[in-house]
Amino acid sequence: MATLAVETDGLCRCFGELEAVRNVDLRVAAGQFFGFLGPNGAGKSTTIKMLTGLLEPTAGRIRILGLDLANDPVEVKRQIGIVPEGLALFDRLTGPEYLIFAGRMYGLDRVTAAERAQELLDFMGLSDRTKSLIVDYSHGMKKKLAMAAAVIHGPRVLFLDEPFEGVDAIAAGTLKAMLNRMIARGATIFLTSHVLEIVERLCTHVAIIHHGELVAQGSIDELRSGVSARRDDGQKLSLEQIFLEIVGGERASVPELSWLE
Amino acid sequence: MAGVTLLSGKQQHLGLVAWLRWRLFLNGLRTRRGKADLASKIILGFFIGSVALAVGPLLAVGSWYAISHREPFILPGEFWFVFLVWLLVPILISGFGAESDPAFLLRFPLRYSTFVVLALAHGIFDPVAVAAVYWLLTILAGVAIASIGALLWAIPAAAAFAVLNLLLNRTIFAWLSRWMAQRRTREILGALFILAMFSIQLVGPLTQRYGKRALPVLTRVASASRLLPPGMAASVITARHADRALAGFAGLLIYSGVLTWLLSFRLRAEYRGENLSEARRASAVTRSTVGAGWHVTGLSPIVAALLEKDLHYLVRNSTAYLTLLAPVVIVILLTVGHGGPHARQPVFAHSSSFFFPASIGYVMLTLSGLAYNNLGYDGPGVAMLFSTPIRFRDVLVAKNLLHTMVALVEVLAVSALVRFIVGATPPLVLAMTLAGALMVHFTNLAAGNLMSLYFPRKLIPGQMRRQQASGVAVAANLGIQVLLATLAGGVYLLSRWAGHLAWCGVAFLVLAGAAWIAYRRVLDLASGIAWRRREILIAELSGSD
Numbered sequence: 001m002a003t004l005a006v007e008t009d010g011l012c013r014c015f016g017e018l019e020a021v022r023n024v025d026l027r028v029a030a031g032q033f034f035g036f037l038g039p040n041g042a043g044k045s046t047t048i049k050m051l052t053g054l055l056e057p058t059a060g061r062i063r064i065l066g067l068d069l070a071n072d073p074v075e076v077k078r079q080i081g082i083v084p085e086g087l088a089l090f091d092r093l094t095g096p097e098y099l100i101f102a103g104r105m106y107g108l109d110r111v112t113a114a115e116r117a118q119e120l121l122d123f124m125g126l127s128d129r130t131k132s133l134i135v136d137y138s139h140g141m142k143k144k145l146a147m148a149a150a151v152i153h154g155p156r157v158l159f160l161d162e163p164f165e166g167v168d169a170i171a172a173g174t175l176k177a178m179l180n181r182m183i184a185r186g187a188t189i190f191l192t193s194h195v196l197e198i199v200e201r202l203c204t205h206v207a208i209i210h211h212g213e214l215v216a217q218g219s220i221d222e223l224r225s226g227v228s229a230r231r232d233d234g235q236k237l238s239l240e241q242i243f244l245e246i247v248g249g250e251r252a253s254v255p256e257l258s259w260l261e
Numbered sequence: 262m263a264g265v266t267l268l269s270g271k272q273q274h275l276g277l278v279a280w281l282r283w284r285l286f287l288n289g290l291r292t293r294r295g296k297a298d299l300a301s302k303i304i305l306g307f308f309i310g311s312v313a314l315a316v317g318p319l320l321a322v323g324s325w326y327a328i329s330h331r332e333p334f335i336l337p338g339e340f341w342f343v344f345l346v347w348l349l350v351p352i353l354i355s356g357f358g359a360e361s362d363p364a365f366l367l368r369f370p371l372r373y374s375t376f377v378v379l380a381l382a383h384g385i386f387d388p389v390a391v392a393a394v395y396w397l398l399t400i401l402a403g404v405a406i407a408s409i410g411a412l413l414w415a416i417p418a419a420a421a422f423a424v425l426n427l428l429l430n431r432t433i434f435a436w437l438s439r440w441m442a443q444r445r446t447r448e449i450l451g452a453l454f455i456l457a458m459f460s461i462q463l464v465g466p467l468t469q470r471y472g473k474r475a476l477p478v479l480t481r482v483a484s485a486s487r488l489l490p491p492g493m494a495a496s497v498i499t500a501r502h503a504d505r506a507l508a509g510f511a512g513l514l515i516y517s518g519v520l521t522w523l524l525s526f527r528l529r530a531e532y533r534g535e536n537l538s539e540a541r542r543a544s545a546v547t548r549s550t551v552g553a554g555w556h557v558t559g560l561s562p563i564v565a566a567l568l569e570k571d572l573h574y575l576v577r578n579s580t581a582y583l584t585l586l587a588p589v590v591i592v593i594l595l596t597v598g599h600g601g602p603h604a605r606q607p608v609f610a611h612s613s614s615f616f617f618p619a620s621i622g623y624v625m626l627t628l629s630g631l632a633y634n635n636l637g638y639d640g641p642g643v644a645m646l647f648s649t650p651i652r653f654r655d656v657l658v659a660k661n662l663l664h665t666m667v668a669l670v671e672v673l674a675v676s677a678l679v680r681f682i683v684g685a686t687p688p689l690v691l692a693m694t695l696a697g698a699l700m701v702h703f704t705n706l707a708a709g710n711l712m713s714l715y716f717p718r719k720l721i722p723g724q725m726r727r728q729q730a731s732g733v734a735v736a737a738n739l740g741i742q743v744l745l746a747t748l749a750g751g752v753y754l755l756s757r758w759a760g761h762l763a764w765c766g767v768a769f770l771v772l773a774g775a776a777w778i779a780y781r782r783v784l785d786l787a788s789g790i791a792w793r794r795r796e797i798l799i800a801e802l803s804g805s806d
Contacts, residue, residue: 052648055796073792077650086803088644090570092577092722097570100554104566105649114553133577149645 004063005030005157005188006051011060013046020046022212023060028190028205030065030156033183035203036192039247043212044192045085048161051190052082064157078107081155083163087146091135095126095145098134099152106153113152120148124174140171147175151182158182160191164198176202200239210247271375278379297732306388313392317399324403327499328411336499339400340422340491347393347426352433376532377525384431397423404498411498414506418497421513425490428520435527490516560662563651567659574638575663578722581631581638588624588671592678617679617686618694624671625701626742628664632709633738635660637720641803653791654784657713661706661780668702689762696769697749703776707783708741714790717801748772 006028013021021043028034038044049055051062053073062069064076090098096117103113121127124144134142143166150158158179164172179189179202193199199206200220207217216223224237227245237245289295320339327335384390397419404415440446486492490513497509557565575581635657636643646656672695679686686694712734749769756765791798 053795054644054647054799056793074650074652077648080648082648084644084648086641086644088641088648088803090574090639090642090645092574092638093570096552097554097573101566101570102645102649104554104562105646105651107562107650110553110556110562110566 003030003066004028005032005065006034006190007063008051009061011047011050011062012058013043013050013055014058020212021050021057021209024209024212024214026207026214027217028188030188031183031186032188032205033179033203034188034190035199035206036190036209037196037199037206037243038192038209040194042209042247044209045161047209048082048159048190048192049084052080052084052159053077054082054084078153079155080157080159081150081153082159083143083146083150083161085161087142089134089142089146089149092133094131094133095121095137095141096130098145099149102149103152108153116152117148120152123178124148125171139166140168143167144171144174147178151178155187157188157190160189162192162194164193164195172198196238196240196243206239208243208246216246271372271378274371274375275378275382278382301732310392313395317395320396321399321403321406324400325407326403328404328407331499333499336400337487337492337495339396340494341486343393343396343400343422344426344491347389347430348433350389351387351430352437373529373532377528380431380435380524380528381427384427384434387430390427390430393426394423414500414510415498418494418506418510418513421510421517422490422494425513425517425520428517428524429490432520432524432527435524435531439527439530488512561655563655564659564662567656568662571659571663574722575667578638581722584627584630585667585671588620588627589674589678591623592620592675592682614687614690616683617676617690618697620675620679621672621694621698622746624668624675625698625705628668628671629701629705629709629738629742631667632661632664632705633712633734634716634718634720635664635709635713636717636798636802637713638722639802640719640721641799643802644799647791647795647799652788654788656791657710657784657787661710664706665702668698672698689766693753693762693766693769696766696773699773700749700769700776701745703773703780704741704745705738707776707780708737710780710783710787711790712737714787714794714798717798719802719804 004027006026008024008026011021011024011026012019024043024047026047036044036047046055050057051064051069053069053076065079067076067079069076090101093101096114099117099120100110100113103116104110108116118127121130124147126141126144126148129137129141134145137145143163147160147163150160160179163175163179167175176198183189191199191203203220205217205219206223208215208223216226218226220239220242223242223246227237227242228235230245290299320342323335323339326332327339401412401415401419404411437450440450487496493509493512493516497506497513500506500509555565555569556562557568560568639646646653676686716734716737718734752768752772753765756762756768
C-alpha cells in the first residue's frame with residue numbers, strides 16, 4: 001500500500017449546533033493530485049483548515065505523512081505548504097519581503113530564502129513589482145504570491161483552498177505549470193475548487209463532501225465507473241456529471257420561474 | 262413580466278435605504294461585540310446628549326442678552342460655536358475615515374435626485390446635525406423672547422445657516438470620501454489629522470507666551486470673520502437696517518450656492534459610477550534584485566525575520582509612527598512655556614527632578630497601548646504564522662523586542678530633550694526613574710502579551726477610524742497603569758519618609774525583577790495559549806473591520 005500523505009479518522013467539527021464536518025475518513029496517497037470537492041457550505045474549507053492546523057477538530061484524528069497533527073504540529077507544518085481561503089498575507093510588506101519572511105519562517109537560511117524568492121518572483125511574473133506593497137497588488141497577483149510563499153520551502157504536501165478563484169487564464173496557466181512540476185518531483189497536492197473542469201484536468205483522485213459528510217472518494221475513473229454502473233446508459237461522464245449525480249444536484253427538470261417565461 | 266408594477270419612486274428608495282440601515286443595525290446586535298458597542302454608545306450618547314441639551318438654554322440666554330442689550334459679540338460667537346461643532350465633530354468622529362460608499366446603490370435604478378436626497382439625508386440624521394439644529398432653535402427662542410419682531414429675519418437667517426452647514430458637511434464628506442478611497446491619500450490625511458490634533462494642544466501654551474503680541478492680529482482676524490457664514494448669520498439678526506440684513510442673507514445664499522455646486526460636482530461624478538476604490542494608476546515598473554533578510558547576532562533566524570517584518574510594518578504605518586512621536590511632541594509642548602535651565606517659573610522651580618520622571622512616565626503610558634494589542638496590525642497574516650513551523654513565543658519575543666527598541670529610542674530622545682530644555686536631572690532621580698521605567702516596561706510586556714492573546718482586535722495600518730483595542734484590553738491597560746502609578750508613588754513616598762530616596766530605586770529594581778520573571782512565565786505559556794486560541798485569533802484578526 002502506498003504511503004499516505006493525508007489520513008483522517010472520524011474527523012468532526014461542530015460550530016455550536018452546526019455539524020460542519022461529520023466523521024470524515026480521508027485517504028490521500030503520497031504523490032497524488034487530489035481534488036476535494038463539494039457544494040458551497042459542504043465543509044471543504046473547514047476540512048482544509050483542520051488538516052493544516054488552523055482549526056481544531058471537535059473529534060477525530062489527522063495524520064500528515066504519518067505524523068499526528070495534534071501531537072506534532074510543528075513537524076507537520078514543516079512538511080506542508082498552504083494557500084488558505086483568505087490568503088493570509090502580511091499586506092504591508094513588499095512581495096520579496098513577504099517571500100523571504102515566509103521562507104525563513106519555514107526554516108530556510110536567509111540567503112537561500114532570498115534566492116528562492118527571486119526565482120519564484122520571476123516564475124510568477126511578479127518581479128517587476130518588487131517595490132510595491134502587497135496591499136496594492138491585484139487579486140491575481142496576491143494569489144500568485146500566496147502560492148509562491150506556500151512552496152518556497154519545497155513542501156511535501158501542498159494544501160490549496162480555491163487556488164484558481166479570481167485568477168485570469170494566464171496566471172492560472174502559470175499556477176498549473178508549477179503544480180505539475182511539484183507533482184513530478186513527488187509532492188502531494190490537495191486542492192479544493194469549484195471549477196470542475198480544472199480539477200478533472202489536473203487531479204487523478206477526488207473526494208466529494210456533502211453536508212459535512214464524505215460521500216465519495218477514489219480515482220476519477222473509479223467514481224465514473226461507479227456512477228455509470230448506476231445510470232447504466234454507457235455514456236462517458238464528465239467530472240461535473242459525476243459530481244452532480246453524487247450530490248444529487250442534477251434535477252430531472254430545471255424548475256421554472258413564472259415571471260421569466 | 263407583464264402585469265407587474267415596478268415601483269421606482271424616490272419615496273420607496275428612501276424607505277428601502279432606511280430599512281437597510283435598520284436591518285444592518287439589528288443584525289449587528291447578534292454578536293456580543295455588537296451589543297457591547299451599542300451599550301457603550303448608549304452610555305456615551307447619554308452623557309453627550311445631556312451636555313448638548315444643557316448647552317441649549319445657555320445659548321438661548323446668550324441670544325436673549327445679545328438682542329436685548331445690543332451686545333455685538335455674543336450672537337456671532339454662538340453661531341461660530343454651532344458652525345464649528347457641526348463642521349468639526351463629524352470629522353473628528355470619523356477620524357478621517359471614508360464614509361459608507363454610496364456606490365453600492367448605483368446598481369439599482371436610482372434617479373440622480375434620489376441619490377442626492379440620500380446623500381443629504383445622511384447629513385440630516387447625523388446626531389451632531391440634530392444637536393446643532395436644536396441649538397439654532399434655542400438661539401431663535403432667545404431672540405424671540407428679547408424681541409418677537411427680530412424673528413422676521415432670525416428665522417430665515419437660521420434656516421439658511423442650517424442649510425449651509427448641511428451642505429458644507431456633505432461637501433466635506435463627499436470630497437473626503439474621494440480622497441480617502443485611496444490608501445496613500447488616506448494615510449497622508451490621517452497623519453495631517455494627528456498633527457493637527459497635536460497642534461491644537463499648542464494653542465494654549467503659545468497664547469500664554471505670545472498672546473499679547475498676537476492680539477492685534479487676532480483682532481483683525483476676528484473682524485474679518487464677519488464675512489464668514491456664522492458672522493453673516495448673526496449680522497442678519499442684529500442688523501438695524503433691512504438692506505444690511507438683506508446683504509447678510511444674500512451672502513449666506515451665495516455661500517450655499519457655491520457649496521451646492523461643489524457638492525453636486527462630486528455627487529454627479531459618484532452617480533456616473535466613478536470608481537472610489539483602492540485602484541490607482543499603475544505604479545512604475547520596478548525590478549530589482551531581492552536582498553537577503555536580516556541577520557541579527559544573538560537572535561534566532563526566526564525571531565530576526567519576525568523582528569524585520571514588524572519593523573517594516575512600523576515604519577509603513579503613519580498612525581503608529583505618530584503615536585511614537587507623541588511623547589516627544591508633548592515634552593516640547595510642556596516646555597514651550599519654560600524659559601530654560603535657569604528659568605524662574607514657579608511651576609518648574611524644581612523641574613530638574615520633576616520633569617524627567619514625568620516625561621518618562623508619559624513615554625511609558627503612550628507606548629503601553631502598543632503592548633496591549635500587539636497582534637492587531639498582523640491582521641489576516643496571523644493565519645500564516647499558525648501555518649508555519651514556529652513557536653508563537655517567538656512571535657511575541659520579536660514584538661516585545663521591537664517595543665523595547667522603540668521605548669529605548671523614545672527614552673533617549675525625551676532624556677536629551679529634557680536635558681537640553683530643562684537642564685540636567687540629578688543622578689539619583691535619573692536612576693530611580695529608569696528603574697521605575699524598567700518595572701513598568703516588563704509589567705506591560707507581560708500583561709500586554711496576555712491581553713493580545715486573549716482580547717485581540719484587528720487594526721488597519723494608517724487608519725484612525727475604529728482603531729480601539731478591545732474594551733477589556735483597554736480597561737486592563739488602564740487598571741495596570743493606575744496600579745503601577747500608585748505602587749511607584751507609594752514606594753517613592755515611603756522612601757522619602759524614611760529619608761533614603763535610594764531605597765526607592767532599589768525597590769523599583771526588585772519589582773522590575775519580579776516583572777521580568779512574570780514576563781518570562783507568560784512567554785513560556787504563550788505558545789500553548791496561542792495554539793489553543795488560534796481559531797479566535799485568526800477569526801478576530803482576519804475579520805472585516
